[in-house]
Amino acid sequence: MAKYEAPDFFDLDSLLTEEERMVRDAVRDWVSDRFMPVVEKAYSEGYFPKDLIPELAELGVLGGNLDYADFPRLGPVAYGLVMQELERGDSGLRSFVSVQGALVMFPIWRYGSDEQKARWLPALHSGEAVGCFGLTEPDHGSDPGGMETKAVRDGDGFVLNGAKMWITNGNMAQVAVVWAKLDGVIHGFVVPTDAPGFTVREQRGKHSLRASVTSELIFQDVRLPASAILPGAKGLGGPLSCLNQARYGIAWGVVGAAMAVYDEVRQYGLTRIQFGKPIASFQLYQAKLVESLTEITKAQLMNLRMGRLKEAGGVTPYHVSMAKRNACHHALEIARTGRDMLGANGVAGEYQTMRHMCNLESVKTYEGTHDIHTLILGRQITGLDAFGAA
Amino acid sequence: MKIIVCVKRVVDTETRVKVAADGRSIDLGGVQFIMAPYDEMAVEKAIQLRDAAGTGSVTVVTVGPAAATKELRTALAMGADDAVHAVVEARMGPNATAEALKQVIDGREYDLILCGKQATDEDDAAVGPLLAAALGLPCVAFVHGLTVDGRTAIAEREVDGETERLDVDLPAVITAQKGLAEARYPGLKGIMAAKKKPLETVACDATGGKTELRSLELPPARAAMVKIEPTAAGMQSLLTALRNDKKVL
Numbered sequence: 073m074a075k076y077e078a079p080d081f082f083d084l085d086s087l088l089t090e091e092e093r094m095v096r097d098a099v100r101d102w103v104s105d106r107f108m109p110v111v112e113k114a115y116s117e118g119y120f121p122k123d124l125i126p127e128l129a130e131l132g133v134l135g136g137n138l139d140y141a142d143f144p145r146l147g148p149v150a151y152g153l154v155m156q157e158l159e160r161g162d163s164g165l166r167s168f169v170s171v172q173g174a175l176v177m178f179p180i181w182r183y184g185s186d187e188q189k190a191r192w193l194p195a196l197h198s199g200e201a202v203g204c205f206g207l208t209e210p211d212h213g214s215d216p217g218g219m220e221t222k223a224v225r226d227g228d229g230f231v232l233n234g235a236k237m238w239i240t241n242g243n244m245a246q247v248a249v250v251w252a253k254l255d256g257v258i259h260g261f262v263v264p265t266d267a268p269g270f271t272v273r274e275q276r277g278k279h280s281l282r283a284s285v286t287s288e289l290i291f292q293d294v295r296l297p298a299s300a301i302l303p304g305a306k307g308l309g310g311p312l313s314c315l316n317q318a319r320y321g322i323a324w325g326v327v328g329a330a331m332a333v334y335d336e337v338r339q340y341g342l343t344r345i346q347f348g349k350p351i352a353s354f355q356l357y358q359a360k361l362v363e364s365l366t367e368i369t370k371a372q373l374m375n376l377r378m379g380r381l382k383e384a385g386g387v388t389p390y391h392v393s394m395a396k397r398n399a400c401h402h403a404l405e406i407a408r409t410g411r412d413m414l415g416a417n418g419v420a421g422e423y424q425t426m427r428h429m430c431n432l433e434s435v436k437t438y439e440g441t442h443d444i445h446t447l448i449l450g451r452q453i454t455g456l457d458a459f460g461a462a
Numbered sequence: 463m464k465i466i467v468c469v470k471r472v473v474d475t476e477t478r479v480k481v482a483a484d485g486r487s488i489d490l491g492g493v494q495f496i497m498a499p500y501d502e503m504a505v506e507k508a509i510q511l512r513d514a515a516g517t518g519s520v521t522v523v524t525v526g527p528a529a530a531t532k533e534l535r536t537a538l539a540m541g542a543d544d545a546v547h548a549v550v551e552a553r554m555g556p557n558a559t560a561e562a563l564k565q566v567i568d569g570r571e572y573d574l575i576l577c578g579k580q581a582t583d584e585d586d587a588a589v590g591p592l593l594a595a596a597l598g599l600p601c602v603a604f605v606h607g608l609t610v611d612g613r614t615a616i617a618e619r620e621v622d623g624e625t626e627r628l629d630v631d632l633p634a635v636i637t638a639q640k641g642l643a644e645a646r647y648p649g650l651k652g653i654m655a656a657k658k659k660p661l662e663t664v665a666c667d668a669t670g671g672k673t674e675l676r677s678l679e680l681p682p683a684r685a686a687m688v689k690i691e692p693t694a695a696g697m698q699s700l701l702t703a704l705r706n707d708k709k710v711l
């Protein structure tokens with residue numbers, strides 16, 4: 073594979089601190105050296121390359137932005153760049169890290185007790201433990217408020233019943249952050265996956281995000297101690313704040329995937345000869361490259377601005393919604409166009425574009441579909457709720 | 463164990479370089495820079511020796527452009543304790559570099575100086591030995607194995623396919639060959655910590671050059687690949703080519 077040349081048309085590099093560039097380059101190099109050689113096999117055979125977890129931990133990317141113990145405490149832009157570089161490798165890799173950091177470590181860090189933090193944060197940071205986040209249910213996706221998973225008080229503790237679906241990392245996890253209703257209000261529970269009555273079943277046969285584990289979680293009279301509940305979270309705001317962290321990372325991540333596609337397609341166009349010329353010399357081909365690079369550049373700019381706002385404490389969930397929605401949409405379009413530009417090679421596993429394209433279908437859907445983000449933004453702009461609920 | 467490691471900022475070995483219009487320098491447009499790979503091994507080895515000793519420090523030193531703080535920060539992120547930067551923007555030959563390094567190192571305490579065996583840009587492989595000579599220290603170059611026992615270093619290197627083992631009195635200058643150590647990825651924790659480590663900028667006289675770069679040119683383009691069919695005639699032409707053109711048979 074040719075050496076990756078990351079597009080940076082507006083020299084955003086010069087707007088990064090030296091530290092941010094170093095963080096990005098460290099992850100970029102790791103992905104090139106350690107992940108790229110194994111991703112195609114993992115994707116085609118449908119597994120997450122688990123043996124790389126200790127290396128990811130050593131690199132420091134698991135919960136690397138959290139202000140806890142001796143964690144790296146990355147700033148928002150450095151954290152975003154980490155996500156960009158991981159997803160340049162594969163959306164499955166970024167998903168693993170997003171779930172672990174933004175959806176499992178973040179709620180424990182933000183809403184957990186000191187005991188929960190001490191028990192789980194170091195283990196999740198060092199990769200000794202893997203976590204998953206259970207919000208979506210078979211019958212409740214875009215509308216998580218309608219969830220049916222229920223906790224009831226039982227003596228000092230709780231009993232949990234219900235099911236979650238489409239749960240990333242499920243089968244690899246030692247711990248699940250599970251959202252359930254207690255007396256009709258959503259609460260988070262930190263549940264060890266070996267708790268009696270807790271079953272995890274892998275959902276095989278995805279045509280997307282194949283280098284990522286997705287599972288169903290089933291709770292049948294799972295007894296939990298009083299210490300399992302996240303004391304600081306009450307209501308839908310709890311899980312939504314986690315999603316907001318993860319969506320921030322997705323907005324950066326998918327730009328990485330688009331950058332990988334753009335680089336592959338550009339290099340291909342320069343070396344593939346048809347009609348006696350490199351195909352990149354044809355106007356139609358060039359127009360596609362220009363369109364892709366323009367959208368990548370716009371999304372990079374939006375991300376960087378979002379990151380600086382977050383640094384200053386001024387980012388809102390609406391900024392994040394717009395960035396996630398826009399970046400996913402264009403990354404997927406760029407990948408679809410890129411697939412076409414590679415001709416038959418575009419469907420071969422040796423090239424990465426179709427893998428990214430298939431992955432991005434999931435990324436566009438999870439953490440709020442494109443249309444759900446449209447509704448979120450529409451409501452914010454007009455003050456009128458178009459979600460359809462009474 | 464106090465160790466000084468000399469490192470150089472070089473053009474990324476995977477970059478396809480272009481000669482600039484002046485015919486004497488590299489066109490730096492879009493070029494990526496890295497710490498020279500053998501220097502990286504030297505830094506890694508120094509960190510390992512310090513950690514094995516349980517005490518001491520690793521100081522990285524560079525003589526080079528202002529932008530080379532990036533390479534120093536990388537070494538700090540890997541685990542070096544502090545860095546010294548003698549800022550010189552112009553190209554220097556090995557004599558000037560060794561002379562400048564001597565100025566930076568004189569007056570500092572150290573038990574061992576490590577360098578890469580050569581920087582991967584000009585490939586002189588001269589700075590380590592020249593620095594040793596300038597400081598009046600013993601030097602072992604192209605070392606792929608190194609242990610320290612009290613005031614003696616045991617250095618291993620390959621000579622004609624055999625391993626030569628040398629006892630060297632410390633302080634000494636050792637230059638790193640492949641195999642000495644495999645450089646770690648600087649982790650994010652290291653990168654974030656590097657910002658807080660001391661990086662001192664010093665002046666030096668870098669005019670001691672005894673070579674001057676006259677011109678640069680790219681090697682001639684490689685000849686097109688020849689495809690040989692797996693037939694008797696093809697094998698015959700392969701044999702002829704190996705015997706007459708390549709002269710390997």
Ligand SMILES: Cc1cc2nc3c(=O)[nH]c(=O)nc-3n(C[C@H](O)[C@H](O)[C@H](O)COP(=O)(O)OP(=O)(O)OC[C@H]3O[C@@H](n4cnc5c(N)ncnc54)[C@H](O)[C@@H]3O)c2cc1C
Binds near residue numbers: 215
């Ligand atoms: C690979 C993968 C991994 C995942 N990982 C996790 C995980 O780790 N944890 C977790 O909790 N979940 C996870 N999810 C679930 C994901 O978040 C949901 O799939 C997503 O929220 C969409 O829900 P749904 O699939 O039920 O679709 P639905 O909500 O049924 O939506 C179907 C379609 O209807 C549209 N729609 C829905 N409501 C409206 C409306 N009001 N107006 C207009 N259009 C509407 C949607 O935009 C969509 O196009 C994952 C999903 C995938 C594919």
